[in-house]
Amino acid sequence: MSAVLEIADLTRVHGKGEAAVTALRGVTLTVTAGEMVAVMGPSGSGKSTLLTCAGGLDTPTSGTVTVEGTDLGSLSRKQLAALRRRSVGYIFQELNLIPALTAAENVSLPRELDGDGHREARALALVALEEVGIAELADRFPDDMSGGQQQRVAIARAIVGDRRLVLADEPTGALDTDTGEQVLRLLRARCDAGAAGVLVTHEARHAAWADRVVFLRDGLMVDETGPAATADSLLHGIRR
Amino acid sequence: MSIRQGLLALLEQEPMYGYQLRAAFESSTGATWPLNVGQVYTTLSRLERDGLVESAGHDDEGHGIYRITPAGRAEVADWFATPVGRGTPPRDELAIKLAMAVTVPGVDVRAVVQAQRTATLRALQDYTRLKARATDSDLAWSLVLDSLVFDAEAEVRWLDHCEARLARAARDGQSTGEQRQTVSVHQADEVRR
Structure with a gap:
């Protein structure tokens, strides 16, 4: 499988001099197409910084972030914004849906910003809403939807137009456990369909949907669960 | 015991023979x-002795069929209506291990916590894969899996909590023992780097 996201020796220091805080210290992580990686760690361990650097919303102090073969550090501000709209989808705990726009308009907005025509963008939005199971709510406004439905709209916006890297930061925040699980199933399905996913969470139950769980502490990657057992790896264990 | 009540609950649906009960369970x-089918038949004969089930003859292939009695139905109703007792906490190896790790000098407690957390998350990933495969018609199985998932999750939350408490204790410098642990964790971090 090809790497969609490659993070190499990533260090991020916030502030300068005495007040400098090192959020990440030389983190290396590769996420391939079809793979979902969960990042866990206590508050202040650097997990959200890792995610914002991965999506080009924050700039590393040193090290590189490569998305679909493009080194984000080599891009101009404008090119970076274009790559973010085209290749990267975000799901945050705060949904950031625009209340004055319908579900379909919220989802099609990034496509229209990227230059798609209205009709084309709406068609893509409807496909994404269909994928998250709420095609029938396309013309509703966020305020007329439940929390779970709003979260689905936010996910549809993150995956619209077949973006290959999906980054999620505590995406199940305020949802009850069953609704939260539906969100994880959607992310899982998206990765099974070929996207690369990175999920930041403090909930072990949600991290468990990932193929790999990595643990951060004080900006360092301290452990990971490794890839899932396969028939071959189990046999290998027996032979040894 | 839950096998006894479980089999009675299944017999409340319809009379069955031993192998059928085992498969349904x-x-x-x-x-x-x-x-094992031996457990099923032992349990059935005790239930029969206690008047909760009775023999209902044999089917065409000679299997001995059991059916529930009115006393058995009352027992099932009573079972569903009564909460399961917490009892004394089972001896928990992990809790004992962590208690010892913070007592005995020179143990890298954070490494113990992390090793356990990784192992428990692996188990949680396995349960979740089974859940992902379960269909909507497997509601009973899916709820049993959820019980394993929530159990493992509770353990991870407790480990997170232990780690936060350890970090706070190390910051406050409560005891020389904990200071020693902090030093060894820092050394471990250096090595990993």
Whole structure:
């Protein structure tokens, strides 16, 4: 499988001099197409910084972030914004849906910003809403939807137009456990369909949907669960 | 015991013979607690002795069929109506291990916590893969899996909590023992780097 996201020796220091805080210290992580990686760690361990650097919303102090073969550090501000709209989808705990726009308009907005025509963008939005199971709510406004439905709209916006890297930061925040699980199933399905996913969470139950769980502490990657057992790896264990 | 009540609850649906009961029990619980057919027949004969089931003859292939009695129905109703007792906490190896790790000098407690957390998350990933495969018609099995998932999750939350408490204790410098642990963790971090 090809790497969609490659993070190499990533260090991020916030502030300068005495007040400098090192959020990440030389983190290396590769996420391939079809793979979902969960990042866990206590508050202040650097997990959200890792995610914002991965999506080009924050700039590393040193090290590189490569998305679909493009080194984000080599891009101009404008090119970076274009790559973010085209290749990267975000799901945050705060949904950031625009209340004055319908579900379909919220989802099609990034496509229209990227230059798609209205009709084309709406068609893509409807496909994404269909994928998250709420095609029938396309013309509703966020305020007329439940929390779970709003979260689905936010996910549809993150995956619209077949973006290959999906980054999620505590995406199940305020949802009850069953609704939260539906969100994880959607992310899982998206990765099974070929996207690369990175999920930041403090909930072990949600991290468990990932193929790999990595643990951060004080900006360092301290452990990971490794890839899932396969028939071959189990046999290998027996032979040894 | 839950096998006894579980079999009675299944017999409340319809009369069955031993192998059928075993299959029905396992399809409800996803073979999480496998039963051997000997256990089923031993349990059935005790239930019969206690007047909760009775023989209902044999089917065409000669299997001995059991059916529930009114006393058995009352027992099932009573079972569902009564909460399961917490009892004394089972001796928990992990809790004992962590208690010892913070007592005995020179143990890298954070490494113990992390090793356990990784192992428990692996188990949680396995349960979740089974859940992902379970269909809507497997509601009973899926709920049993959820119980394993929430159990493992509780353990991870407790480990997170232990780690936060350790970090706070190390910051406050409460005891020389904990300071020593902090030093060894820092050394471990240096090595990893």
